[in-house]
Amino acid sequence: GAVVSQHPSWVICKSGTSVKIECRSLDFQATTMFWYRQFPKQSLMLMATSNEGSKATYEQGVEKDKFLINHASLTLSTLTVTSAHPEDSSFYICSASMETGPSYEQYFGPGTRLTVT
Amino acid sequence: AQKITQTQPGMFVQEKEAVTLDCTYDTSDPSYGLFWYKQPSSGEMIFLIYQGSYDQQNATEGRYSLNFQKARKSANLVISASQLGDSAMYFCAMRETNTDKLIFGTGTRLQVFP
Numbered sequence: 001g002a003v004v005s006q007h008p009s010w011v012i013c014k015s016g017t018s019v020k021i022e023c024r025s026l027d028f029q030a031t032t033m034f035w036y037r038q039f040p041k042q043s044l045m046l047m048a049t050s051n052e053g054s055k056a057t058y059e060q061g062v063e064k065d066k067f068l069i070n071h072a073s074l075t076l077s078t079l080t081v082t083s084a085h086p087e088d089s090s091f092y093i094c095s096a097s098m099e100t101g102p103s104y105e106q107y108f109g110p111g112t113r114l115t116v117t
Numbered sequence: 118a119q120k121i122t123q124t125q126p127g128m129f130v131q132e133k134e135a136v137t138l139d140c141t142y143d144t145s146d147p148s149y150g151l152f153w154y155k156q157p158s159s160g161e162m163i164f165l166i167y168q169g170s171y172d173q174q175n176a177t178e179g180r181y182s183l184n185f186q187k188a189r190k191s192a193n194l195v196i197s198a199s200q201l202g203d204s205a206m207y208f209c210a211m212r213e214t215n216t217d218k219l220i221f222g223t224g225t226r227l228q229v230f231p
Contacts, residue, residue: 032217034217034218034219038160042223043208043221043222043223043224044162044208044219044221045221046218046219046220049217049218091160093160093162095162095219097217105152105164105167106212106217106219107164108154108161108162108164110159110160110161111160111161113160
């Protein structure tokens with residue numbers, strides 16, 4: 001149980017275009033979903049936290065107008081990278097949790113590799 | 118501010134031997150959780166083990182154990198009987214009670230050789 005999927009697994013887009021990444025919890029309802037970004041050989045950096053039906057909370061330094069997050073239901077969150085540029089090329093990973101509190105695990109999706117040409 | 122430190126960028130271990138991956142943390146919150154994740158080259162994050170700040174005993178999950186020293190604020194991962202498939206990046210992470218955020222360390226690349 002507790003499976004999180006991401007779609008697409010990889011995407012190539014041209015500079016200036018927008019790309020949407022979906023994150024779905026397949027067998028549970030996610031109270032909270034998280035979006036991370038990982039550059040090659042670096043750690044995961046939290047971009048934003050989203051709760052169903054409310055606006056996402058962005059981490060300091062993350063442009064909310066560039067990285068649009070929509071958490072439309074308890075099983076789906078989307079990240080849209082608007083007007084993508086080559087420096088946005090990265091590995092984007094989402095995670096979802098069922099409960100709050102330190103003991104509850106975040107279940108990670110398999111990630112989406114974005115390449116902007 | 119909370120912080121996770123992994124001082125070993127890379128580690129080598131021979132197959133069947135044990136290896137310890139270091140992790141120290143800093144937080145002012147008395148209640149927190151510590152996690153270890155494995156990230157193979159495919160990129161997926163695989164949950165390995167969890168330790169709560171109030172847990173009295175060190176966590177164990179199969180070949181994985183967590184050496185939790187609260188006073189020293191360390192949460193080292195011990196992998197026993199290493200296997201070639203253990204070669205991957207390993208991340209230590211912390212989650213505080215008042216937020217749901219996971220803060221990750223910089224990771225340690227483990228390479229297991231025959």
